[in-house]
Amino acid sequence: MTGFGRMPRKEDARFVRGRGTFVDDVRLPGMLHSAVLRSPYAHARITSIDTTAAEAHPKVRAVLTGADLEERGLAWMPTLSHDRQAVLATDKVRYQGQEVAFVVAEDRYSARDALALIDVDYEPLDPVVDARTALDADVPVIRDDLEGKRDNHIFDWEAGDASATDLLFESADVVVAQDMLYPRVHPAPLETCGVVADHDAVTGKLTVWATSQAPHAHRTLLALVTGIAEHRIRVISPDVGGGFGNKVPIYPAYVCAVVGSMVTGAPVKWVEDRSENLMTTAFARDYHMRGELASTSDGTMLALRVRVLADHGAFNCTAQPSKYPAGFFHVVTGSYDLRAAYCAVTGVFTNKAPGGVAYACSFRIAEASFLIERLVDLLAGELGVDPAELRFRNLLTSEQFPYVCATGWEYDSGDYPKALQLALDTVGYTELRAEQERRRADDEYLGIGISFFTEAVGAGPRKHMDIVGFGMADGAELRLHPTGKAVLRISVQTQGQGHETTFAQIVAHELGIHTDDVEVVHGDTDNTPFGLGTYGSRSTPVSGAATSVAAQRVREKARLIASALLEVDPDDLEWTPGRWSVRGAPDSGASLKEIARAAHGDVDLPDGVDGHLDGSCVYNPPNLTFPYGAYICVVEVDPGTGQVKVRRFVAVDDCGVRINPSIVEGQIHGGLADGIGMALMELMAFDTDGNCLGGSFMDYLVPTAVDVPPWELAELVTPSPHHPLGAKGIGECATVGSPAAVVNAVMDALAPLGVRHADMPLTPAAVWCAIQGRPLRADLAIE
Ligand code: MCN
Ligand code: CUN
Numbered sequence: 001m002t003g004f005g006r007m008p009r010k011e012d013a014r015f016v017r018g019r020g021t022f023v024d025d026v027r028l029p030g031m032l033h034s035a036v037l038r039s040p041y042a043h044a045r046i047t048s049i050d051t052t053a054a055e056a057h058p059k060v061r062a063v064l065t066g067a068d069l070e071e072r073g074l075a076w077m078p079t080l081s082h083d084r085q086a087v088l089a090t091d092k093v094r095y096q097g098q099e100v101a102f103v104v105a106e107d108r109y110s111a112r113d114a115l116a117l118i119d120v121d122y123e124p125l126d127p128v129v130d131a132r133t134a135l136d137a138d139v140p141v142i143r144d145d146l147e148g149k150r151d152n153h154i155f156d157w158e159a160g161d162a163s164a165t166d167l168l169f170e171s172a173d174v175v176v177a178q179d180m181l182y183p184r185v186h187p188a189p190l191e192t193c194g195v196v197a198d199h200d201a202v203t204g205k206l207t208v209w210a211t212s213q214a215p216h217a218h219r220t221l222l223a224l225v226t227g228i229a230e231h232r233i234r235v236i237s238p239d240v241g242g243g244f245g246n247k248v249p250i251y252p253a254y255v256c257a258v259v260g261s262m263v264t265g266a267p268v269k270w271v272e273d274r275s276e277n278l279m280t281t282a283f284a285r286d287y288h289m290r291g292e293l294a295s296t297s298d299g300t301m302l303a304l305r306v307r308v309l310a311d312h313g314a315f316n317c318t319a320q321p322s323k324y325p326a327g328f329f330h331v332v333t334g335s336y337d338l339r340a341a342y343c344a345v346t347g348v349f350t351n352k353a354p355g356g357v358a359y360a361c362s363f364r365i366a367e368a369s370f371l372i373e374r375l376v377d378l379l380a381g382e383l384g385v386d387p388a389e390l391r392f393r394n395l396l397t398s399e400q401f402p403y404v405c406a407t408g409w410e411y412d413s414g415d416y417p418k419a420l421q422l423a424l425d426t427v428g429y430t431e432l433r434a435e436q437e438r439r440r441a442d443d444e445y446l447g448i449g450i451s452f453f454t455e456a457v458g459a460g461p462r463k464h465m466d467i468v469g470f471g472m473a474d475g476a477e478l479r480l481h482p483t484g485k486a487v488l489r490i491s492v493q494t495q496g497q498g499h500e501t502t503f504a505q506i507v508a509h510e511l512g513i514h515t516d517d518v519e520v521v522h523g524d525t526d527n528t529p530f531g532l533g534t535y536g537s538r539s540t541p542v543s544g545a546a547t548s549v550a551a552q553r554v555r556e557k558a559r560l561i562a563s564a565l566l567e568v569d570p571d572d573l574e575w576t577p578g579r580w581s582v583r584g585a586p587d588s589g590a591s592l593k594e595i596a597r598a599a600h601g602d603v604d605l606p607d608g609v610d611g612h613l614d615g616s617c618v619y620n621p622p623n624l625t626f627p628y629g630a631y632i633c634v635v636e637v638d639p640g641t642g643q644v645k646v647r648r649f650v651a652v653d654d655c656g657v658r659i660n661p662s663i664v665e666g667q668i669h670g671g672l673a674d675g676i677g678m679a680l681m682e683l684m685a686f687d688t689d690g691n692c693l694g695g696s697f698m699d700y701l702v703p704t705a706v707d708v709p710p711w712e713l714a715e716l717v718t719p720s721p722h723h724p725l726g727a728k729g730i731g732e733c734a735t736v737g738s739p740a741a742v743v744n745a746v747m748d749a750l751a752p753l754g755v756r757h758a759d760m761p762l763t764p765a766a767v768w769c770a771i772q773g774r775p776l777r778a779d780l781a782i783e
Helices: 052-056 066-071 108-115 162-171 215-226 252-264 274-280 365-383 387-394 416-427 429-441 499-511 539-566 592-599 661-680 733-753 764-771
Strands: 032-038 044-050 060-065 076-078 084-086 099-105 119-124 153-160 174-185 194-200 205-210 233-236 268-271 284-295 301-311 340-348 445-454 474-480 486-490 518-521 573-576 579-582 585-591 613-619 628-638 643-654 711-715
Touching: 032 108, 032 252, 032 274, 044 066, 044 099, 052 060, 060 066, 060 108, 060 252, 066 252, 076 215, 099 108, 099 252, 153 162, 162 284, 162 301, 162 340, 174 365, 194 252, 205 215, 205 252, 215 233, 215 252, 252 268, 284 365, 301 365, 365 387, 365 445, 365 733, 387 416, 387 445, 416 429, 416 445, 416 628, 416 643, 416 711, 429 445, 445 733, 474 539, 474 592, 486 499, 486 539, 499 518, 499 539, 539 573, 539 579, 539 585, 539 592, 539 613, 573 585, 585 592, 592 613, 628 733, 643 661, 643 733, 643 764, 661 711, 661 733, 733 764
Parallel strands: 032 268, 205 233, 301 340, 486 518, 643 711
Antiparallel strands: 032 099, 044 119, 060 099, 076 084, 153 340, 174 284, 194 205, 194 268, 284 301, 445 628, 474 486, 474 613, 573 579, 579 585, 628 643
């Protein structure tokens, strides 16, 4: 393959043979193992910790507590959202599973055994579990470690124009309103999180192998947290078995492993188990939303008003761009031409695990997109208009691009009505509605759900977007070696997205060389340029653009070298893939391979051209890219049991130019499965004591092959006008867009039974309760 198109993933050669190297595969001489003692309580004061017996265990080499870390100034670490998080608890524990002590031992089993020998005295406190009561006057203050903190309030944030929105609501013929919960879910990557930390006391160098979506950001943060100079830290993120946002933050045990290595003088491995991953690492969503949509009687949507209560758990660790505490939630008008919008988000602390961004969310667009798509369906029901028809009346048209939405973001390109029409044609909408009518007469409940979404992916620009002060721009460095083989070094980190393939394709496309001749290096801070990493589907929009520009620079440098080699003016040279040749004399030219050779040889180079054949770029994107899609889900619901069966799922996506359509489709398949999971089964629930009820895959259900239908995909290609390849991101699109299609389908099925709304996940119990008119509050096991 010498460019864009379908090709098998290069990395699969090792993955399908079981030859990947994941963090847990890293084994260093003399390496020690570790385990974390975690709080059984959601909220308790620690009165004493006795580690004597654990220290006496013959295979234990070190036991760390919060007090030990305090001596080093490491009991707390800064979070990605300007809060602080306990590394090991000193004063109180604030969620179930919080880190209390860290044991380093000769093997993993002894480390685990020794946890039972640590004696902690807790004085249980009332937990705050329901975000809706977190700001009440009589509830305990969770973050009394923060000076002067007297409540559980984190932030208030608003966007849009409140008074313009209110005016439109006053003049509207119809208003629909709905409270909805986008419940707490977990990204649940196949590989859990972990590190191997190796501190060399002689050289002062710290090497950390980590499951990391952002190795450079992690190195900088580790430097800031530990005080070790940044240039002495090397973060290596080897193969990563799925991230989905879960591997963006630094977790307390990473810091403990570093300290453990310093204390013992040996490398220390820490790898969490499934329950630790589910119960304590970055969760997603947990947004209590109230949405109101105003419209004229003929279905022209006017304005949107939204209030959100965001449950951030015990520490504010959400990884949002610094200027946007609620992420890009305010791209809340979705794909519609609304005149005004206003949204206000309040963040609160609760006694739950921290996190708050993750799981293919594009910085909270998942929640925003779900909200408006549910409201559009409710409005369609209210007006008695077909939901597809109502969308056609309000979708942006292609002439409106670039389009500035009501909250100020500039959407780059698209043809929305065409995408919706393609989805309707693919599913056979008219016939399906006729079938639904027929079957309703027989008390059978077929539902058809539409959702249309606009994503905003590829953060920066760095002027607007940074994380803890680091602007979101990414580097790429490309070098052609003397034999013409290329090595590309990038700052982003694949976790299953296939970067080793698609980034080689970008180089191949720009230079006309074969993808086999391009090696992609990533995941090692000593060998790659700085950049903020892979999340927010930013790799292709940002690092892909950097790669394209770097390759174009190599091509230009090759032209100058070719001009010396061929003794002609550079302006007389003409590019055909892989070769510069003399205009009008195609036989007289030099291939890139010959030019690479000459660049390392004795050719007299033109003035200002240094030797070797390389190019680099730090790409600061001028805007986000705005992929979008139209999804249609068809379900059958059994009203007797509440069981939902997804019969069909049609997805039309437009992510601009597709570098590798097979990989793009794989991303969409995965995201659609995510969406069905969240809509129908995934839920991180808690009981009234704050016990997490989702600690295993028996309790936290993720979809398997039997839960998903054969996907029916179709595509449009509207290039992004500002991306050098015309590509937009795709990694999170289907996860963001699909839950609303599923929920809309179930609500459509149940409409004859008078059901208007039910919160996710639509488990059989939730559906059955909705039919009985008793909505289930599933996120809290109370009643
Ligand atoms: N691609 C393409 N043409 C396009 C757009 C993308 O060929 N127009 C290719 C890319 O080159 C890349 C893949 O599709 O190989 C995804 O690209 P992109 O949309 O740029 O997203 P990222 O690579 O930045 O991946 C991040 C995104 C996020 S944020 C989550 S969360 C998620 C997702 O990717 N996590 C995943 N998909 C995942 N897929 C797997 N297997 N594992 C995860 O953890
Ligand atoms: Cu929000 S999950 Mo992805 O951006 O790593």
